[in-house]
Amino acid sequence: ALYTEPRQLPRHTYDYVIVGAGNAGNVIASRLSEDPRTSILVLEAGVRASWRAWFLSWYQHSRPICDQTACPPFGNETEHLLDTPYDWNYTVTPQKGLNGRTFPYNRGKILGGSSSVNYMVHQYGSSEDYDKIAEITGDAGWNWDNVKRNIGKHEKIVPPADGHDTTGQYIPANHGTNGMLSVSLPGSSQLIDSRVIATTRELSEEFPFNEDMGAGISATTYLAAAINRPNVHVLLNAHVTKLLRTGTIQGVPSFRSVEFAGKPGAPSIIVTARREIVLSAGSIGTPQILLLSGIGARDELEALGIPVVVENPSVGKNLSDHVLVPNIFRVKDGESLDALFRDPALFKAALDEWMETKRGVLASSMLNHMGYFRLPSTSSIFSTISDPASGPKASHWELIVTNFYINPKPGHIPPETGSYLGLVSALISPTSRGSVTLASADPFAHPLIDPNYLTTPFDIFAMRETVRAVKRFAAAEAWKDYIIAPFGNFSSDVDADLDAYIRDQASTVYHMVGTASMSPRGAEWGVVDPDLKVKGAEGIRIVDASVLPFPPNAHTQGPV
Numbered sequence: 001a002l003y004t005e006p007r008q009l010p011r012h013t014y015d016y017v018i019v020g021a022g023n024a025g026n027v028i029a030s031r032l033s034e035d036p037r038t039s040i041l042v043l044e045a046g047v048r049a050s051w052r053a054w055f056l057s058w059y060q061h062s063r064p065i066c067d068q069t070a071c072p073p074f075g076n077e078t079e080h081l082l083d084t085p086y087d088w089n090y091t092v093t094p095q096k097g098l099n100g101r102t103f104p105y106n107r108g109k110i111l112g113g114s115s116s117v118n119y120m121v122h123q124y125g126s127s128e129d130y131d132k133i134a135e136i137t138g139d140a141g142w143n144w145d146n147v148k149r150n151i152g153k154h155e156k157i158v159p160p161a162d163g164h165d166t167t168g169q170y171i172p173a174n175h176g177t178n179g180m181l182s183v184s185l186p187g188s189s190q191l192i193d194s195r196v197i198a199t200t201r202e203l204s205e206e207f208p209f210n211e212d213m214g215a216g217i218s219a220t221t222y223l224a225a226a227i228n229r230p231n232v233h234v235l236l237n238a239h240v241t242k243l244l245r246t247g248t249i250q251g252v253p254s255f256r257s258v259e260f261a262g263k264p265g266a267p268s269i270i271v272t273a274r275r276e277i278v279l280s281a282g283s284i285g286t287p288q289i290l291l292l293s294g295i296g297a298r299d300e301l302e303a304l305g306i307p308v309v310v311e312n313p314s315v316g317k318n319l320s321d322h323v324l325v326p327n328i329f330r331v332k333d334g335e336s337l338d339a340l341f342r343d344p345a346l347f348k349a350a351l352d353e354w355m356e357t358k359r360g361v362l363a364s365s366m367l368n369h370m371g372y373f374r375l376p377s378t379s380s381i382f383s384t385i386s387d388p389a390s391g392p393k394a395s396h397w398e399l400i401v402t403n404f405y406i407n408p409k410p411g412h413i414p415p416e417t418g419s420y421l422g423l424v425s426a427l428i429s430p431t432s433r434g435s436v437t438l439a440s441a442d443p444f445a446h447p448l449i450d451p452n453y454l455t456t457p458f459d460i461f462a463m464r465e466t467v468r469a470v471k472r473f474a475a476a477e478a479w480k481d482y483i484i485a486p487f488g489n490f491s492s493d494v495d496a497d498l499d500a501y502i503r504d505q506a507s508t509v510y511h512m513v514g515t516a517s518m519s520p521r522g523a524e525w526g527v528v529d530p531d532l533k534v535k536g537a538e539g540i541r542i543v544d545a546s547v548l549p550f551p552p553n554a555h556t557q558g559p560v
């Protein structure tokens with residue numbers, strides 16, 4: 001059952017209380033509720049919104065000039081995601097690696113969490129990511145051989161929306177056919193697809209074709225499957241303010257109660273978990289709730305007058321993220337999707353087509369091609385720094401091909417004319433680490449989010465090399481009659497010029513992880529043990545992106 005007000009809750013005690021109906025929380029609710037004797041309450045600060053919210057979010061995101069008048073004239077204006085109640089509207093602190101810039105950091109405040117507002121890229125990463133987690137935590141349960149068994153349980157490959165022949169586009173044996181989440185290939189082709197494929201043949205050494213990639217929204221899959229079970233209650237508009245210590249079990253503080261409120265100043269309500277509290281509030285929400293509950297660094301908590309219940313300086317630290325630069329090229333007219341995104345009437349027509357037939361250009365997430373690549377092993381940086389990739393086959397960077405102008409830099413005004421190609425490059429194995437810390441003891445105040453982007457020699461070196469690699473990709477014969485010129489300050493090959501371009505242009509792929517990292521049982525660092533139970537406490541488990549010790553070789557919803 002889905003409730004929107006606390007007074008509707010039939011009771012206040014459940015076996016499990018899950019905080020956050022997002023990417024992870026919905027999976028946990030679904031799996032736990034398979035046993036009809038187990039009762040589950042999911043508390044979600046956000047509300048419910050339709051698929052339109054996603055499209056509008058995306059549209060606004062790629063067209064920052066789109067305001068209430070310039071945006072497509074469809075839908076309910078309240079469904080715009082950015083700067084609305086559907087997004088947490090976070091902002092990162094001024095980034096010293098990015099010339100002191102700051103920018104919004106999106107997170108879905110909505111049923112489905114960030115999985116309801118994302119670009120629907122669905123991947124799992126390198127087998128070496130999981131083997132490395134197993135190695136870091138000392139728990140073989142995390143190795144790839146074990147993790148991949150769950151993919152079969154998780155996903156269901158379905159034909160693409162346009163019904164095209166998918167032979168040679170993915171490897172069926174790598175995928176599940178009976179799982180909960182429908183995944184597919186892009187459901188509409190784009191005119192530049194053949195150029196991308198031709199480049200992988202022409203430059204096969206540096207950019208080899210990889211046959212396999214894999215979209216999903218947790219609210220319409222896992223939660224939809226669970227919400228009609230009588231043992232699952234989901235309460236929206238429930239902002240969790242802290243977890244309460246309820247006693248001591250085996251010498252450590254135990255937590256069984258969760259406090260929440262509908263809005264600032266509203267009365268607090270307490271619910272109880274007989275068995276466990278599962279924190280699935282994401283890489284920002286989870287450390288914030290831990291800190292508000294007195295689980296964190298002593299000095300930070302005492303400075304805000306929060307009583308220390310479990311001293312753990314790792315809470316909120318180790319934040320890492322995939323940082324990107326857009327690398328845009330001006331191209332000949334006729335193949336790009338710029339006209340579609342520039343013209344609200346065309347976009348509305350495409351949306352109407354998708355609404356009526358589930359086909360057309362919007363039947364794909366628009367990102368038809370991406371690839372993961374390594375820096376050459378001879379790169380000079382490896383003489384001073386050991387390779388941070390998860391393993392010898394894992395990647396350092398990702399190339400995302402956009403058949404339209406994209407520049408997520410806030411305040412950036414896209415050109416009003418012309419056609420563009422984006423060869424976006426993202427750093428997959430960053431070594432910079434940042435933090436989420438409390439700005440105030442007020443649970444409704446945003447925490448300080450500092451990803452600390454591009455602050456290590458490796459990260460700026462690798463980013464610079466990705467821009468050079470992108471230029472080699474764009475120089476392939478396959479683009480000769482299409483690309484006109486780079487559009488942006490990355491033509492120079494001088495290190496300092498490229499660094500200036502990167503520091504001026506970089507922003508995020510929104511893949512923040514690591515703020516409640518796993519570590520070996522008994523380790524002096526880390527927030528959860530390999531079984532995801534909070535160290536030094538009893539009764540709390542964390543299941544979301546925050547437990548990943550490092551960003552995987554993938555967009556993060558699949559791994560989560």
Ligand SMILES: Cc1cc2nc3c(=O)[nH]c(=O)nc-3n(C[C@H](O)[C@H](O)[C@H](O)COP(=O)(O)OP(=O)(O)OC[C@H]3O[C@@H](n4cnc5c(N)ncnc54)[C@H](O)[C@@H]3O)c2cc1C
Pocket residue numbers: 019020021022023024025043044045046106107108109110111112113114115117118119120121122123238239240241280281282283285286289509510511512543544545546554555556557558560
């Ligand atoms: C714009 C954008 C695009 C992205 N694109 C992709 C993509 O294409 N592919 C991909 O794989 N990944 C993508 N990601 C990343 C991916 O969506 C996230 O990594 C993933 O969904 C995180 O899952 P999670 O369960 O950790 O957190 P979330 O899914 O964010 O869930 C956390 C939930 O907890 C709730 N919550 C937080 N605090 C509280 C509180 N105090 N009380 C109650 N509830 C609370 C939130 O409202 C939310 O519903 C994108 C992310 C964004 C923002």
